[in-house]
Amino acid sequence: MPDSRFARTPEPPYYAVIFASQRTEGDQGYAQMASLMDELAQQQPGYLGAEFARDASGFGITVSYWESLQAIADWKAQADHAQAQRLGKRDWYAGFELRISKVERAYNFRAQGAA
Amino acid sequence: MPDSRFARTPEPPYYAVIFASQRTEGDQGYAQMASLMDELAQQQPGYLGAEFARDASGFGITVSYWESLQAIADWKAQADHAQAQRLGKRDWYAGFELRISKVERAYNFRAQGAA
Secondary structure: OOHHHOOOOOOOOEEEEEEEEEEOOOOOOHHHHHHHHHHHHHHOOOEEEEEEEEOOOOEEEEEEEEOOHHHHHHHHHOHHHHHHHHHHHHHHEEEEEEEEEEEEEEEEEEOOOOO | OOHHHOOOOOOOOEEEEEEEEEEOOOOOOHHHHHHHHHHHHHHOOOEEEEEEEEOOOOEEEEEEEEOOHHHHHHHHHOHHHHHHHHHHHHHHEEEEEEEEEEEEEEEEEEOOOOO
């Protein structure tokens, strides 16, 4: 099992940014930006990891995990990320819902034999 | 844009159950169960909606939204759902991470011209 798809988060409490989005058609530079944002997020103070999935229809969910609301606010304001947010609304997303939540409890499971 | 993929949630606060999972290979009755659980969840008191995406590798994220922690506990204990949870660990999931969080802020965007 590709265990790396799961974020290795600490014991709660911490914060989750739940980002559900519908992509527009075509790439329009999205893949390159997404890869860069992933790299930059990992350099942000307070970043704990992320999980994401997008299906063939272009609907996707990314959940990123953070130590604090301040860490989320700092990432929102990061200059390159702010530019990506502008292009996201102009070119890449037909729509999105963004929710900021505080993780209070967590539980996991791995099947026997799974890596 | 298939707007129905987004959950129509009220103003925060409310709760989100973030369920990231890696499916095993093959269906093994999963699709039928998932459809039934979706129907049953909609009948649960305190259910506010859900969003989900799974990619071709079988990695997926479902986020369900609830009015209260009690509503989440009641759904966890619901008999048919409890049976599905057992089968999930036996047959359907190579692994999962489940996180319960309190949504504190929400923000959305729809592109001009999107349905």
